[in-house]
Amino acid sequence: MANTAKKLRIGVMMDTVQLSDVIGADILAGFRLESIKEAAAFAPELVGDLVQYAPDMEFFFLSSTLDPTGTTCGLKYAPNMTYDDCPRDLDIVLIGGPWPTHRPAAADKFIKEAWEKTPVWLTTCTGSLWLASSGVLKGYKATTNRSFIPTAQQLSPDVDWVARRWVTGPKPYTGESSLKPELWTAGAAGCGLDMVVKFCYDTWNHQLVDLAVKEGMGFDVDSKRGQDY
Template sequence: MAAQKKPLRVGLLYENAQMTDLAGVDILGNISTKNVELIVTMMPEFASYVPLSVPMEFLWISSSTDPASMTSSMLIKPTHTYSDAPRDLDIIMIAGPDPRAVHPESLQFLKEAAKQTKWILTTCTGGMWLAASGVLDGRKATTNRTLLKSSKEVFPKVEWLDQRWVIEKGEFEGAEIWTAGGAGCGIDMIAEFARKNFDNKLVEVALYGLDFHPEGPHGQFYTGPLPTF
């Protein structure tokens, strides 16, 4: 009997953040063993994808165990708090809140977790949330394009780039920090992240299942200047 794979642990920081910034988590969810096995119950022809799938555990992290809100009055019950969440996660995903109002305990969590977590993925002002912890000091990053100017003023130790997403080395060998612009950029970034780190055939099926096609103008770089609002 083949050894069971150890579940990949994905921690999500979402308190008072933009709901769509975490939409890309469904790309990971679609390649999870639980989801692939569910698909097979409806479409047995997909059984060959089960061995390619990835067992995953999703940890929803907030300042307390009370339901935490996202935009559009969405409430999500946390599984962990910043104080008791494990620091040695495989992936941390950070949605975009008002960066002026993040919980202080979240910053301590990020400082500690960045030293042990292989991949950190931020979308929109999630990049500013991570910057507030000091983890991005001396690194390249991006955030929502409309806030790049203020990000440079508030976090001058970070090299802010006008890109749809930026990939940087993390705190230890093999670790990476991926930062994205707004929610659409974050979805495209996570699709690219999945292609880079998981079975490509499985990822393409997962994207197809979401009817998501990140070709064309959805690449890493913007195709024109920032529009005037």
């Protein structure tokens, strides 16, 4: 897929989450237009003509307020968008995993209003429980951290919880996008990283993703790890 004039807007729900659950945002950022242009400036022989395939991206790091927000390792980040103010018609939403006690009302409202207006949703670990708590996953097949599946079944029995490293399938979408409307849910953080890498290869130019993910970040994209444990 060649890049388009439209900037992809990516929302990251990461307040109080396991930091490693949302590193997929950095995987995406590795081959965005800005990053590839920077790479081309000092290593044009590596980039070649791949700039034409690099998507322009904008990231919204979401929380209930713009106050510094913590993650599991104690790192505090400054959100750049609140749930109340964030556009509902994004391109991708990435959700990390907080404890099931973390359910801000503003986040619940955002999920319900953005679910059918945003084509791609990616969750890692208990991020799927967060998504399910809003009611939008009723009848869907999904996964979460393998050890949390019994908890997920108790909290959201109307979701078909399965023990796989990641699960993907179509979802409703009311807008127009170059992205295929899909829900991707993953198990623990390592599963989520593999899932995001798979999503990237399914969606963008393979050489572009290779440059950023395989060469730039050192991911073992030739691994035999798949959807099954």
